[in-house]
Amino acid sequence: MWFNRLNLKIARIHLFSKKKQTVIASLGVTFGIAMFVLMISVMTGVNKLLEDTQLTSTPHVRIYRDVGHERPTLLSLYNSGDTNWNLVHHQKPKDEPLNLRNGLLIARSLEKNPAVLGVSPQVSSQVFFNYGPAQLSGMLVGVDMEKEDRLYNVRSKVKSGSLEALVSSNDGILMGKGLADKMQVKAGDKVTVTTPKGDVVLLRVVGTFQMGIGAIDNVRCYTSLQTVQKILQQNTRYITDIHVKLLDLNKSTPLAREWQDRFGYRAEDWETANATILVSFTIRNIMTGVVVMTLLVVAGFGIYNIMNMTVYDKMKDIAIMKATGFESKDIIGVFISQAAFIGLMGAVVGLCIGYILSYLVSRVPFDGGEFLSVDHFPVNFDPKFYVFGIVFGVVTTILAGYFPSRKASKVDPVEILRG
Amino acid sequence: MEKVLVAKGLNKYFTEPNRFQVLKNITFSVEKGEFLSVIGKSGCGKSTLLYLLSTMDTDYEGSIEMKGQLLTGKGQNELAKFRNKNLGFVFQFHYLLPEFSALENVMLPALKLGEYSKEEIESRAYEKLKLLDMHDYALKKSTKLSGGQQQRVAIARALINDPAIIMGDEPTGNLDKANTDTVFNIFKELSREMGQTIITVTHDRDFANSSDRIIEMSDGEIIKGN
Ligand SMILES: Nc1ncnc2c1ncn2[C@@H]1O[C@H](COP(=O)(O)OP(=O)(O)OP(=O)(O)O)[C@@H](O)[C@H]1O
Ligand SMILES: [Mg+2]
Numbered sequence: 001m002w003f004n005r006l007n008l009k010i011a012r013i014h015l016f017s018k019k020k021q022t023v024i025a026s027l028g029v030t031f032g033i034a035m036f037v038l039m040i041s042v043m044t045g046v047n048k049l050l051e052d053t054q055l056t057s058t059p060h061v062r063i064y065r066d067v068g069h070e071r072p073t074l075l076s077l078y079n080s081g082d083t084n085w086n087l088v089h090h091q092k093p094k095d096e097p098l099n100l101r102n103g104l105l106i107a108r109s110l111e112k113n114p115a116v117l118g119v120s121p122q123v124s125s126q127v128f129f130n131y132g133p134a135q136l137s138g139m140l141v142g143v144d145m146e147k148e149d150r151l152y153n154v155r156s157k158v159k160s161g162s163l164e165a166l167v168s169s170n171d172g173i174l175m176g177k178g179l180a181d182k183m184q185v186k187a188g189d190k191v192t193v194t195t196p197k198g199d200v201v202l203l204r205v206v207g208t209f210q211m212g213i214g215a216i217d218n219v220r221c222y223t224s225l226q227t228v229q230k231i232l233q234q235n236t237r238y239i240t241d242i243h244v245k246l247l248d249l250n251k252s253t254p255l256a257r258e259w260q261d262r263f264g265y266r267a268e269d270w271e272t273a274n275a276t277i278l279v280s281f282t283i284r285n286i287m288t289g290v291v292v293m294t295l296l297v298v299a300g301f302g303i304y305n306i307m308n309m310t311v312y313d314k315m316k317d318i319a320i321m322k323a324t325g326f327e328s329k330d331i332i333g334v335f336i337s338q339a340a341f342i343g344l345m346g347a348v349v350g351l352c353i354g355y356i357l358s359y360l361v362s363r364v365p366f367d368g369g370e371f372l373s374v375d376h377f378p379v380n381f382d383p384k385f386y387v388f389g390i391v392f393g394v395v396t397t398i399l400a401g402y403f404p405s406r407k408a409s410k411v412d413p414v415e416i417l418r419g
Numbered sequence: 420m421e422k423v424l425v426a427k428g429l430n431k432y433f434t435e436p437n438r439f440q441v442l443k444n445i446t447f448s449v450e451k452g453e454f455l456s457v458i459g460k461s462g463c464g465k466s467t468l469l470y471l472l473s474t475m476d477t478d479y480e481g482s483i484e485m486k487g488q489l490l491t492g493k494g495q496n497e498l499a500k501f502r503n504k505n506l507g508f509v510f511q512f513h514y515l516l517p518e519f520s521a522l523e524n525v526m527l528p529a530l531k532l533g534e535y536s537k538e539e540i541e542s543r544a545y546e547k548l549k550l551l552d553m554h555d556y557a558l559k560k561s562t563k564l565s566g567g568q569q570q571r572v573a574i575a576r577a578l579i580n581d582p583a584i585i586m587g588d589e590p591t592g593n594l595d596k597a598n599t600d601t602v603f604n605i606f607k608e609l610s611r612e613m614g615q616t617i618i619t620v621t622h623d624r625d626f627a628n629s630s631d632r633i634i635e636m637s638d639g640e641i642i643k644g645n
Contacts, residue, residue: 006530017518320514323475324528324576325503327496410495414476417514418466 003333010321011337014314021310022342028306029346030353032299033393037354037385039295042361043288045380047281054277057152057211058270059120059243060252063259065100066266067093099123103239106263110244115255117245118150123228124241127221130192130200131183138179138219140193142228151245154209154222161187161207170227172206178218180208193231201231300396307342307400311335311408318408319416331409332402339401340394347393351386423583423616424449424472429481431467431639441467443639445481451583454610454617456627459636465620466511468636469588472618473508474498486583503532507577511588511620513570515561521548521572522557529579540579547575550605552598566593574602578609585609587619591626603629 015022075086107121123142128135145167149155155163159177166172185191187207194200210217229238246252256269271278318331362379431442441464449455457465470476474490482491515524525544548554551571556564570593577585591599603626609615627633634644
């Protein structure tokens, strides 16, 4: 075998008789691994923050009634067949209410599904906010705040006022911060709202929230289900949307398809709804991958050079050992043991330094501005990276020690000893 | 008598800087327990021949047999095993492992062979060092020893596995008269008492004359002693 006691002993003597060289070789590994850890932690930290910001504020599956959803024309029913051509220009939807019949029942049955994390039935309506002579369009969303909070953690996004005030009042709204800033309203102010049907109602702002996404913060206002139902003059079973969060985001596509078939309403999965965002995630992840790969390749070559030198430095020793009866596998064993030690030591120190650097970066104050609600630089301390770092460091170093030592173990010893 | 080494038609070429033949059709045999000296002018190919015989150089024409085994054409690892057990070699420039003490240098081939326990090997190594009057330096790093001291450690190392054949390339080249006599007596005794075969290259005429047989080389050929 490669690693018998004798070979390990020889390796140990080699390592400790030239401490300086051992330390320098390990530092080569250390540097590569530390840079890897720092780089991947910071890059994925940023990516994760962006993804989380997007993800936490969007439903995994949204069930709603699509206007004019897959309705065959009357003509095609009467005049069907392969030989007939039916032309219907600009077909319009029937005058149907936008609600989901049995919406609350659907929501209740979804809640029982083990793959589901939370369900929030809601009523959303396009509205105008009257701001002096100007009208700002917005979205009034009636929710059961307790359920909505489970899905989107609204409580932590509240910038002023409180959630409780919303629950307890029957004309209160929680306004997106962007919208509130535009209209210059504060908690306690009253705003006039025009509904799609033309009704005008007076609502009271009880607070503001910020999700960190302009598309939401600049248009959305939360209120209770009853308040919107009342404004729209609908009964208490009137539900227009059901938002669902799953335990596993990746199941959103098949589940959405299943539910669409089961309930007969449009069920839109996260990926379809956020196709453009997904593309940008993909590109960012590819970029991260390329940078990290480059770093690893460079580090790998550095390690290879170091081990190559370590082995060639010992060429004469290798020849003497062979002359006195050591076989190729012994030579390889001796150098692989050394490589493993150098790799392990270098990688462990590298992880520590990488961790310290990442920690320092994570303490750097960073203003996310309007868009992101962070005050420090985002860094991802995923243990996966550290495991990968140490495995990569040790495996690369061992390989980097294996190839030159295998080559060295094959030469005739006299080639070296003859000088 | 039993032949322990048979070399037939050995030819060896060097191609650097240009091709020339160092050894020309060398054929000879050595008997068990024989103490053989190889002499000849500097550059005539003595070391080269010894490297072939030691199996450390496999790039040659002809055949080498030792202890009835044909070694020509065998793989590196098999040859290494054979050397470990059956061959003791003292280099012209007494190569020791620089990171190891004198004792460790002597012990390593025996540890590799693994026939004795570590304690036994250590006491045997001490014995061999004592034979060459080097036991006081046993724990000294090999790089801290003088040339002659290193040479004696190298001889001790060649003896450690009680090999059938001991080869030395000017093993007494760096030694004073007294030490040369010691080494000569050791070799003599090993060949007489233990039946070990000794092949040494030497420039020392007296040393050669006292041995059992002399082979004289010139320009890559054996001219006397066959
Ligand atoms: N690696 C080599 N490449 C080319 N020529 C070599 C090489 N090694 C030795 N020679 C040549 O081969 C010839 C024989 O060399 P060798 O070392 O066998 O001589 P030697 O008889 O041992 O001499 P010395 O008594 O000085 O040790 C010399 O002419 C030498 O120059
Ligand atoms: Mg020579």
